[in-house]
Amino acid sequence: MSEEKNGKNVWVTxxxxxWAVKVEGAERARKVxxxxEDALAFGKQLAQKNKGExxxxxxxxxINLKNSYGNDSPKDKG
Incomplete structure (x- = not known):
C-alpha cells in the first residue's frame, strides 16, 4: 500500500x-x-502523481517555491 494520498504536499528540504524529498505526513524522506535540481524533478513527479503541492x-x-498540481480552484487563472 502506498503511503501517499491525493492532495499530500511534497517538500524539498x-x-x-x-537535498531530501519528503511527502507530508511521512516519517522518512522518500529519496535523498x-x-x-534532481530533488525538485523527483518532487515534481510525486506532487503531480498525488495532485498535491x-x-x-x-x-x-x-520557502522559495510553491507549485500546485491538481488542487487549484477552477476560478484561479494560470
Whole structure:
C-alpha cells in the first residue's frame, strides 16, 4: 500500500549537505539527492502523481517555491 494520498504536499528540504524529498505526513524522506535540481524533478513527479503541492526550501529553511498540481480552484487563472 502506498503511503501517499491525493492532495499530500511534497517538500524539498535540506538533509545535511544533501537535498531530501519528503511527502507530508511521512516519517522518512522518500529519496535523498546530491543536487537540488534532481530533488525538485523527483518532487515534481510525486506532487503531480498525488495532485498535491510541491514546496521547496532554501538551505536556511525559507520557502522559495510553491507549485500546485491538481488542487487549484477552477476560478484561479494560470
Amino acid at each position: 535540506t538533509h545535511g549537505e544533501q 539527492f546530491d543536487r537540488k 510541491l514546496i521547496s526550501q532554501k538551505k536556511n529553511g525559507q
